[in-house]
Amino acid sequence: MLGDQILQLLKQEIPQIEYERYIRQLRYDEEASRSDIAHFYAPNPLVARWVKTRYGEKIAHLFEVKTGVKPQVVVEVQNRVKSASVAKGSEYSESTAAKPASKSTILNPSYTFESFVVGSSNQFAYTAALRVAEKPGEQYNPLFIYGGAGLGKTHLLHAIGNFNLQRGRQVIFTSLEQFMNQFTHHLRNHTMDRFRDKFRSCDILLLDDIQFLSRKEETQKELFHTFNELHGAGKQIVMTSDQHPKKIAGLEERLRSRFEWGLIVDIQPPELETKIAIIKKKCELNGIHIDNDIVNYIAAKMGNNIREIEGIIIQLNAYANMMNQAITMEFAKNVIKNQLKERSENITIDDIVKVVSKELNVKPSEIKSKSRARKIVEARRIVIFLARSLTPNSMPSLAQYFGMKDHTAVSHAMKKIHEIMDKDETFKAKIEELSHKITSISVE
Numbered sequence: 001m002l003g004d005q006i007l008q009l010l011k012q013e014i015p016q017i018e019y020e021r022y023i024r025q026l027r028y029d030e031e032a033s034r035s036d037i038a039h040f041y042a043p044n045p046l047v048a049r050w051v052k053t054r055y056g057e058k059i060a061h062l063f064e065v066k067t068g069v070k071p072q073v074v075v076e077v078q079n080r081v082k083s084a085s086v087a088k089g090s091e092y093s094e095s096t097a098a099k100p101a102s103k104s105t106i107l108n109p110s111y112t113f114e115s116f117v118v119g120s121s122n123q124f125a126y127t128a129a130l131r132v133a134e135k136p137g138e139q140y141n142p143l144f145i146y147g148g149a150g151l152g153k154t155h156l157l158h159a160i161g162n163f164n165l166q167r168g169r170q171v172i173f174t175s176l177e178q179f180m181n182q183f184t185h186h187l188r189n190h191t192m193d194r195f196r197d198k199f200r201s202c203d204i205l206l207l208d209d210i211q212f213l214s215r216k217e218e219t220q221k222e223l224f225h226t227f228n229e230l231h232g233a234g235k236q237i238v239m240t241s242d243q244h245p246k247k248i249a250g251l252e253e254r255l256r257s258r259f260e261w262g263l264i265v266d267i268q269p270p271e272l273e274t275k276i277a278i279i280k281k282k283c284e285l286n287g288i289h290i291d292n293d294i295v296n297y298i299a300a301k302m303g304n305n306i307r308e309i310e311g312i313i314i315q316l317n318a319y320a321n322m323m324n325q326a327i328t329m330e331f332a333k334n335v336i337k338n339q340l341k342e343r344s345e346n347i348t349i350d351d352i353v354k355v356v357s358k359e360l361n362v363k364p365s366e367i368k369s370k371s372r373a374r375k376i377v378e379a380r381r382i383v384i385f386l387a388r389s390l391t392p393n394s395m396p397s398l399a400q401y402f403g404m405k406d407h408t409a410v411s412h413a414m415k416k417i418h419e420i421m422d423k424d425e426t427f428k429a430k431i432e433e434l435s436h437k438i439t440s441i442s443v444e
């Protein structure tokens with residue numbers, strides 16, 4: 001189970017005695033957990049409180065590294081006496097974290113401007129974020145940051161939040177998903193006043209992963225009003241997305257145009273030197289030692305997703321602690337090889353269709369149809385080509401997926417793509433980019 005895997009990872013990172021005394025006693029509750037809530041039970045309040053305050057942040061971080069989502073960690077006391085009369089007034093019968101605190105105000109204290117490594121790929125976004133943090137609501141409002149997975153968008157959002165929390169400003173951080181969940185919750189309970197009070201009374205609203213607004217009409221409407229209210233009052237809004245606002249499908253025009261009122265900045269994949277600098281920084285901040293040649297090797301071998309690179313560092317460190325020895329090149333090579341292998345095993349044809357259809361602006365259903373329209377035929381061929389190199393599917397199984405007569409149609413499609421790649425450098429680069437997008441998505 002995921003929760004147990006996380007505790008195993010934690011085991012490698014903390015003193016054994018701590019593990020034995022506290023962590024070993026935890027029980028992960030899969031049913032009560034969701035992607036944004038990790039639920040554990042502890043045998044008594046002491047353990048619950050200790051784990052929560054001392055390791056809550058670390059556990060949340062490990063989940064994030066593993067799944068891409070940072071959950072709220074809840075540690076409840078098991079077999080709590082439910083009866084109110086007993087629970088009341090008795091300190092120990094209370095759960096230490098019965099209710100997760102409002103997640104929207106929770107910031108990761110380690111995501112700061114100081115811990116963010118600046119290179120040419122992210123300089124513009126960094127500078128804009130810093131400017132906004134220093135003078136919220138004054139210059140770039142809203143600030144819209146977009147870019148691929150694991151490139152530091154959420155980190156910058158938290159950095160703006162942390163910077164302003166220290167200065168006593170009201171900061172709300174929320175993912176679009178949480179915003180939407182809270183919205184529906186309050187709507188259902190007829191408590192929209194509370195929802196509006198909350199979101200319209202902050203100085204800075206940080207909205208993560210706004211691409212999920214796509215086709216959510218009611219949420220868009222609510223956000224539109226929230227936006228107007230805050231913007232009109234000179235409050236700062238910062239958003240992130242994996243796409244430029246123009247490319248978010250199913251977004252109301254009036255919202256889109258508002259997103260473009262301020263400044264739009266992108267984060268590009270890091271160059272090799274920046275990747276190396278980030279690895280070194282992460283090691284330094286976590287007190288991990290990795291030799292330079294191993295750092296260079298990781299940077300060169302791994303893709304651009306920094307979250308994934310962090311995962312490697314954590315694994316290497318866990319190993320070193322466990323074996324009580326330095327991290328060797330041989331082990332680094334093994335860990336990376338396994339991770340890359342695991343990744344390719346998990347890619348499906350559907351993942352590929354999803355990415356290709358989005359990038360080439362055709363519908364997934366069109367790719368899977370028998371349409372002979374040029375654009376669609378090309379998209380279909382690209383999917384076939386990528387599926388052959390990124391998944392273990394054979395030509396006959398691909399033919400079956402696309403409802404083709406037999407594998408000769410698949411091999412024809414492959415031949416066509418090879419031909420174009422041979423004479424068209426831009427096309428070849430596009431295919432490489434697509435391939436990269438697909439492999440980085442599948443580890444999320």
Ligand code: ADP
Pocket residue numbers: 111115116117118122147148149150151152153154155156278281306307310
């Ligand atoms: P995104 O939101 O763009 O998917 P995140 O902000 O979650 O990416 O970043 C993923 C991980 O990579 C985080 O742990 C973050 O601290 C780290 N990271 C990304 N870019 C940088 C950077 N330039 N300097 C330091 N850490 C970075």
Ligand code: MG
Pocket residue numbers: 153154155208209
């Ligand atoms: Mg993010």
